Amino acid sequence: MRKIKVLFVCMGNICRSPTAEGVFNTLLMTRRLTDAFEVDSAGTHAxxxxxxxxxxxxxxxxGRGVELKHLKARKVTQNDFEVFDYVLAMDxxxxxxxxxxxxxxxQHKVRLFLEYAPHLKQREVPDPYYGGAYGFERVLDMVEAASEGFIEALQREGIIS
Structure with missing residues (x-):
């Protein structure tokens, strides 16, 4: 079975996109879907x-049971557009x-991640870098909601069961 390849993208790949990668991987583990996906994150800047x-x-x-310390920032490459099925931008x-x-x-692969959480009524995951702890918690809330919505969308479309 071919894996579904998902790339989460923010600017520097140290806050939002690695958080999305970690949260999404944790969700895949709890739903026993890990074998169906390949997940990564990257930044538009180096x-x-x-x-x-x-x-x-x-x-x-x-604090939510998601480990990120093993991740390393990288920049998006041209090859990413060919390799990944979904390139999900944070803003x-x-x-x-x-x-x-x-x-x-x-081009059809590039989307906003929060398209999968329309109930939040926001289009962008805000960059928490220059704020306090609340911003990082808010990012987690948004990323958790969009991750659930993304899985549900893939189920509705029959891409996963």
Whole structure:
């Protein structure tokens, strides 16, 4: 069975996208869907390549049973657009950067992650980097909701059972 490949993307790949990767992987484990997916995260900028996620992201995630310390930041590559089935941006700015760099034949893969959590009535996962602990908790809330919504959408579409 071919794995469904999902890439979460923010700007520096140290807060929002690794949080999404960790939360989504944890959800896959609880639902026993790990074997059906390949999950990664990346940034549109190379500010933090090789760095672990922000310590505040790690702490907030750990409080919910999600471990991020093993992740390392990387920058999105051209190959990512071909390899991944879903390239999910955390905000419109990063979605625009992705769309600008994505070949036309793969544009359908680039989406906003919060499209899968319409009940939140927000389009973007806000960057918590310059704020306090509340921002990291809010990111977790949003990412958890979108992760659940993404799985449900894939089930509705018959991509997974």
């Amino acid at each position: 500010y933090h390549v090789g760095d672990a996620p922000d310590l505040r992201s790690q702490k907030a995630a750990r 419109e700015e990063n979605q625009a950067i992705l769309s600008e760099n994505c070949p036309d034949k793969f």
